[in-house]
Amino acid sequence: MTSFDPKAIASAGATDDAREIKFLKGHGTENDFVVVLDESASLRLSEVSIRSITNRRSGIGGDGILRVARAGDLHAAGELDAIPGGVDAGDWFMDYRNADGSIAEMCGNGVRVFAHALVATGLADAGEIRVGTRAGLRPATVSDVTAESATVSVSMGVPEVLGVSTVSFEGHTFAGLAVDVGNPHVAAIVPRMTPESLATLPVDVSPSFDEGFFPNGVNVEISTPLVDGEVTMRVHERGAGETRSCGTGIVATAIAALADAEQNDGTVVVNVPGGRVQVEIVDGHAQMTGPSRLVALGTLGEHLLKADDVRE
Numbered sequence: 331m332t333s334f335d336p337k338a339i340a341s342a343g344a345t346d347d348a349r350e351i352k353f354l355k356g357h358g359t360e361n362d363f364v365v366v367l368d369e370s371a372s373l374r375l376s377e378v379s380i381r382s383i384t385n386r387r388s389g390i391g392g393d394g395i396l397r398v399a400r401a402g403d404l405h406a407a408g409e410l411d412a413i414p415g416g417v418d419a420g421d422w423f424m425d426y427r428n429a430d431g432s433i434a435e436m437c438g439n440g441v442r443v444f445a446h447a448l449v450a451t452g453l454a455d456a457g458e459i460r461v462g463t464r465a466g467l468r469p470a471t472v473s474d475v476t477a478e479s480a481t482v483s484v485s486m487g488v489p490e491v492l493g494v495s496t497v498s499f500e501g502h503t504f505a506g507l508a509v510d511v512g513n514p515h516v517a518a519i520v521p522r523m524t525p526e527s528l529a530t531l532p533v534d535v536s537p538s539f540d541e542g543f544f545p546n547g548v549n550v551e552i553s554t555p556l557v558d559g560e561v562t563m564r565v566h567e568r569g570a571g572e573t574r575s576c577g578t579g580i581v582a583t584a585i586a587a588l589a590d591a592e593q594n595d596g597t598v599v600v601n602v603p604g605g606r607v608q609v610e611i612v613d614g615h616a617q618m619t620g621p622s623r624l625v626a627l628g629t630l631g632e633h634l635l636k637a638d639d640v641r642e
């Protein structure tokens with residue numbers, strides 16, 4: 331017996347005091363997010379409030395924030411510079427922020443949790459949902475859905491391989507494939523690396539990377555080679571540090587692992603510290619399928635969101 335009812339909080343948000351901002355906490359393979367329900371696009375999501383909300387000691391805690399609003403409303407409110415190509419003004423838009431307050435173009439695990447949250451709150455029906463992101467439209471299909479769990483398959487577009495680049499973690503240097511999955515990645519497949527040796531690497535420290543190649547920073551994935559259709563990966567995310575999973579990084583790694591195995595198309599299961607996600611590459615298009623979990627819901631307190639952060 332549970333009273334966990336996301337539908338109730340979404341309808342409350344529409345009728346109650348506009349300053350009462352509701353949230354859900356969720357994760358995709360333990361890449362965790364605070365889903366901020368801002369259906370009226372009334373929030374000014376400042377760097378300070380994002381850091382307060384994602385703080386794991388004094389806030390709710392999370393690798394990032396997924397703000398739920400319509401693309402057109404965010405644009406009209408000045409929170410989105412332009413509506414990205416392929417996204418309609420009426421589409422739900424995942425306004426993604428990293429834990430350090432920076433904006434990211436895309437978040438693959440985030441799209442899964444976002445689409446699940448739309449269905450769990452009653453803002454969308456299960457099935458295919460149009461999710462707008464700064465990287466463009468990412469249609470997501472939500473199945474096996476309950477208030478607390480779902481399987482979500484996301485069309486991740488056609489990632490672009492940009493070349494080879496080098497990254498280092500405390501003197502451990504790796505050559506990887508630079509892949510644009512809407513956001514920037516270097517995915518290194520390391521010969522003879524095993525899940526055990528990967529676990530000992532200092533992926534938690536900030537990597538050094540080619541700042542000329544990646545002037546806006548980069549997400550870095552280190553992975554074992556492809557064996558029986560599977561790899562094991564760790565990730566250091568721009569704006570969040572080491573996380574338990576990264577959906578766009580998983581896609582970049584699948585592409586790099588297939589290339590390393592001299593394949594273009596194929597299905598790769600990527601094992602990460604937080605679980606398993608499947609990626610299918612067909613003619614350059616990436617489809618990612620994995621779980622979403624919603625674990626809590628509530629109202630943001632005044633210490634996390636100041637009066638100035640909410641438009642009247």
Ligand SMILES: N[C@@H](CCC[C@H](N)C(=O)O)C(=O)O
Binds near residue numbers: 514578
């Ligand atoms: N965890 C996300 C990626 C989030 C954004 C990334 N840190 C960036 O700055 O590009 C994912 O699941 O893709």
